[in-house]
Amino acid sequence: AQTVTQSQPEMSVQEAETVTLSCTYDTSESDYYLFWYKQPPSRQMILVIRQEAYKQQNATENRFSVNFQKAAKSFSLKISDSQLGDAAMYFCAYRRNSGYALNFGKGTSLLVTP
Amino acid sequence: EPEVTQTPSHQVTQMGQEVILRCVPISNHLYFYWYRQILGQKVEFLVSFYNNEISEKSEIFDDQFSVERPDGSNFTLKIRSTKLEDSAMYFCASSEGLGAAETQYFGPGTRLLVL
Numbered sequence: 001a002q003t004v005t006q007s008q009p010e011m012s013v014q015e016a017e018t019v020t021l022s023c024t025y026d027t028s029e030s031d032y033y034l035f036w037y038k039q040p041p042s043r044q045m046i047l048v049i050r051q052e053a054y055k056q057q058n059a060t061e062n063r064f065s066v067n068f069q070k071a072a073k074s075f076s077l078k079i080s081d082s083q084l085g086d087a088a089m090y091f092c093a094y095r096r097n098s099g100y101a102l103n104f105g106k107g108t109s110l111l112v113t114p
Numbered sequence: 115e116p117e118v119t120q121t122p123s124h125q126v127t128q129m130g131q132e133v134i135l136r137c138v139p140i141s142n143h144l145y146f147y148w149y150r151q152i153l154g155q156k157v158e159f160l161v162s163f164y165n166n167e168i169s170e171k172s173e174i175f176d177d178q179f180s181v182e183r184p185d186g187s188n189f190t191l192k193i194r195s196t197k198l199e200d201s202a203m204y205f206c207a208s209s210e211g212l213g214a215a216e217t218q219y220f221g222p223g224t225r226l227l228v229l
Contacts, residue, residue, distance in 0.1 A: 033216070035217075037220075042222065043203065043222060043223050044220060044221065044222040044223065045157070045205065045220040046220075047217050047218075047219070050217060091156070091157060095216075099170060100145065100147065100162035100164075100169055100170040101147075101159035101162065101170055101172065102147075102149070102157075102159060102218060103159065104156045104157040104158070105156060106155070106156045107156060
């Protein structure tokens with residue numbers, strides 16, 4: 001079974017600064033997908049960024065980027081120039097290529113301070 | 115932008131009662147999912163549905179749960195005899211396909227409280 005671990009229950013960052021959220025996963029698969037989802041207080045989960053395991057290049061989406069280390073099974077999310085609207089729960093998720101289920105970590109609550 | 119919608123937003127029921135949670139996936143999506151999130155815990159996969167049949171389910175999705183696509187737009191989750199531990203936020207999601215095209219888009223959730 002695949003497990004996703006987010007070791008930081010809470011993180012805090014000042015506005016305009018950079019923060020990195022950690023995620024590690026355990027799998028015996030070679031082909032899979034990794035995701036970061038954001039869940040603001042409204043509770044609707046929104047996809048932040050996606051990474052295909054076969055791609056060596058790290059995914060980026062504007063201020064959001066990942067550091068994907070396949071050998072280490074690590075998938076961290078970097079948020080640059082943090083904004084107040086970035087405050088939310090962030091979930092790392094894994095999906096094996098042949099499966100349907102997203103397997104989520106427990107989440108990291110990000111607080112952004114002015 | 116198309117969205118996944120869910121009704122009701124909140125549902126309170128008595129233990130042992132049946133509940134039906136409703137979802138309208140994004141119109142051109144073919145894969146549908148239910149997840150749940152017990153308060154303070156991680157989001158857990160329940161079931162995925164494609165071509166009018168279950169494609170994958172978790173251990174949580176036992177005989178008291180069922181899913182259905184009764185028409186061309188709705189996707190429902192039925193809990194036959196609710197238990198206290200079914201209290202959770204239930205999220206519906208949909209995706210256009212699998213593989214590179216697959217991003218699961220989530221609805222806002224239904225908060226179910228079983229008394």
